[in-house]
Amino acid sequence: MKGTEQLLDHAFALARRAHDPVPSEPPFGMETAILAHWRNSYASSNTDIYMVRLFRWAAILACLVAVAGGVWKSRDIAQISQRLDPETKIVDSALLAGLDG
Amino acid sequence: MQHDNFDEQDSLRRIEQGDEVAARELLRHFHPFVLKIVRAHLPRRISEEDLVQMIFIKVFHKLNQYTGRMPLEHWISRIAVNTCLNALKAEKIRPEWRLGDFSEEIAAGIEKLAATKVDTATNADFDFAKKLVTELIAQLAPEDRLVITLLHLEEKTVDEIHAITGWSRSVIKVRAFRARAKMKKMLNQREMLAVA
Numbered sequence: 001m002k003g004t005e006q007l008l009d010h011a012f013a014l015a016r017r018a019h020d021p022v023p024s025e026p027p028f029g030m031e032t033a034i035l036a037h038w039r040n041s042y043a044s045s046n047t048d049i050y051m052v053r054l055f056r057w058a059a060i061l062a063c064l065v066a067v068a069g070g071v072w073k074s075r076d077i078a079q080i081s082q083r084l085d086p087e088t089k090i091v092d093s094a095l096l097a098g099l100d101g
Numbered sequence: 102m103q104h105d106n107f108d109e110q111d112s113l114r115r116i117e118q119g120d121e122v123a124a125r126e127l128l129r130h131f132h133p134f135v136l137k138i139v140r141a142h143l144p145r146r147i148s149e150e151d152l153v154q155m156i157f158i159k160v161f162h163k164l165n166q167y168t169g170r171m172p173l174e175h176w177i178s179r180i181a182v183n184t185c186l187n188a189l190k191a192e193k194i195r196p197e198w199r200l201g202d203f204s205e206e207i208a209a210g211i212e213k214l215a216a217t218k219v220d221t222a223t224n225a226d227f228d229f230a231k232k233l234v235t236e237l238i239a240q241l242a243p244e245d246r247l248v249i250t251l252l253h254l255e256e257k258t259v260d261e262i263h264a265i266t267g268w269s270r271s272v273i274k275v276r277a278f279r280a281r282a283k284m285k286k287m288l289n290q291r292e293m294l295a296v297a
Contacts, residue, residue: 004285007215011237012253014214014222014230020140026132030154031125038124038161045165046119 109173116164128157134174135181141250142185152188156181175264182247182265189243207233211288237284244268245280252277 025031107130115123132153139152159180167176210229217226234254238246251257251265252273262273 003215004288007211007288008281008285010217010219011214011230011234013219014217014227015234016254016256017219017222018227018231019224020137020231022133022136024133025129026153027150030150031128034128034154034157034161035121035124037158039121041162042119 113164113167113173116161124161131160131174131177132157135177138178138181139185141254142182142189142247147188152185155188156184159184171264179265182251186243186247189246192243207236237287240287241280241283245276245283248273248276249280249284 026034107126112123112127112130116127135153135156136149139149139156143149143152156177160177163180167173207229211233214226214230214233222230238249241249247266248262251262252259257265259270259273262268263270266273268276
């Protein structure tokens, strides 16, 4: 078994020295395919970024409109409630009774 | 690596801005490095070119997730090794190795190999040893194959393998021990066959 252990280590030592030529540049077809893929994903990720930005601004704008609407409504409601003082209510009810009658 | 004037930070910045020339430079710079990893862990049923392409597509796809906490080379090697490992795992059918499964050429050359000294060995001896080791490693489970290749062919330390795979040091040592035992068993069977 010890001989086998040595043989294995010896095989590893020799295998590490085996010449394994590596091309200096990737094959043209592969390079083109990878870069085309990168271009597509870059373009789509950019589109995604623009869409996210667009939705973000749309959401902010919607919030502003809602707040402005709320402010406008609150003033309107305040005006209505001011109109509905006791005297106005009595007149209103009398008018309504007259109409009903 | 091939392009010594390659500026990693500059390249990453330009790629982020959509510079195709920078993407091409990065691809050419790391191609030999990735190819070596792929050749060391190549599954049988997939071409090395396909696997290299798959790895680079992943690298470019995930490049915006690269934080710079580790060298880019380590980050790429991790993607490459994991892609190879997944491809190896996808090869579900790994036929059981049997006595006499060595090709005749390899079986005949093992005796000669044992007598060959490293200092006086020829290129043919190196190539033969590589073939033998590749044949033995191919019979191992994907994880064991990865550990043995990194440890004994690429001469990585256990810490380096831990950094590449994320496995604990004890798991790496146990895997290496078991994988070596299996390889020795295969070689031993061959010796018994030779004696018989």
